[in-house]
Amino acid sequence: MPISACIITFNEADRIGDCLASLAFCDEIVVVDSHSTDATRAIAESLGARVIARPFDGFRSQKQFAIEQATHDWVLCLDADERVSAELRAAIEAERAGGFTTAAGYRFARLSEYFGKFLRHGNAYPDRVLRLFDRRRGGWRGTREVHEAASVEGEVRTIRGDLIHYPYRSLEQQLAKTQRYARMMAEHDFARGKRATLGKLVFAPSWRFWRGYVLRGGFLDGWHGLVYAYVRANYVRQKTVMLWLLQNGRPL
Structure with missing residues (x-):
């Protein structure tokens, strides 16, 4: 089953490379860029991503637009400050090998780095997010443009592995x-x-x-x-x- 990775960006030249490198197992990478003024678009294109420029009108709307541009129905949505860990990649590939027959979407923990340390307790972890799903059965719905969340019609399973998150530069x-x-x-x-x-x-x-x-x-x-x-x-x-x-x- 092919997977399209979908990312939205704005001035992420210092982080987009590592993000895309962690998505090398995907069959397609779509980047929707909000007219960055740095080298974000050039870096993404050099790494094989299909880059689409679009004015920013909200996080939810931008992410929904991104999955609508994907070639494949199974989409993996990341932000530029996130990376797929080796364990999470193995879990995703195992589900893909089985044809994604066990669920309409998959959630996994997000592990955030905070000034030199990964937070493993409190409100920061496990912070499970639904990011891998069949767009025919779900998407970035609703009207809230901030703290947006994807939803699907059907079963959602939790798989092992962490989505590594580098949310703050300072x-x-x-x-x-x-x-x-x-x-x-x-x-x-x-x-x-x-x-x-x-x-x-x-x-x-x-x-x-x-x-x-x-x-x-x-x-x-x-x-x-x-x-x-x-x-x-x-x-x-x-x-x-x-x-x-x-x-x-x-x-x-």
Whole structure:
């Protein structure tokens, strides 16, 4: 069964090469690029990818467009900061050898690197994601353009192996990224009629921290786990404050 790998990019020249190298077992690689100003497109094309330029109109929409351009119905979706590990590749190839007859889609754990250490506890891991599926039975659905997730009609199986994730180049980049995501989520929730409360303003960030750092064992990752838990709690605070401002008619 052939597989099309689908990736969306924007200024990923420093990371796209490793991502594509981990997808060498796929039969096709489709890259949808949001008009990068660096060498992303040239690098991807030099490594055999079919590159399509398209203005960015949301993470979900861009990923759905990418799978619609694929030649094959079984698609493997990655971000440029992700790589397929050797164990995960073996698991995917085993399912492919069997004709993908056991499920309509497959999920697997995502292992994130955080300032020199892979996080294996807390809210960071196993962070299972559905990324390999039959596009005839699913896709990137819904209206939410941030924190998007694929879904399929039919059984979803979990397979072994990790999707290696290098999400942040620096703390500054992480903070800027989480603020952008917080705004997008606040605007999405506001449009859907969701509202913040004083209770959520006070307790939601604290709960996110204690759930990840204490209840899910984030403290086992040392100072890396502590910083990660703090920054993720701050994301919840930003999102809730922005929603509060929107519902009270204040500009962000």
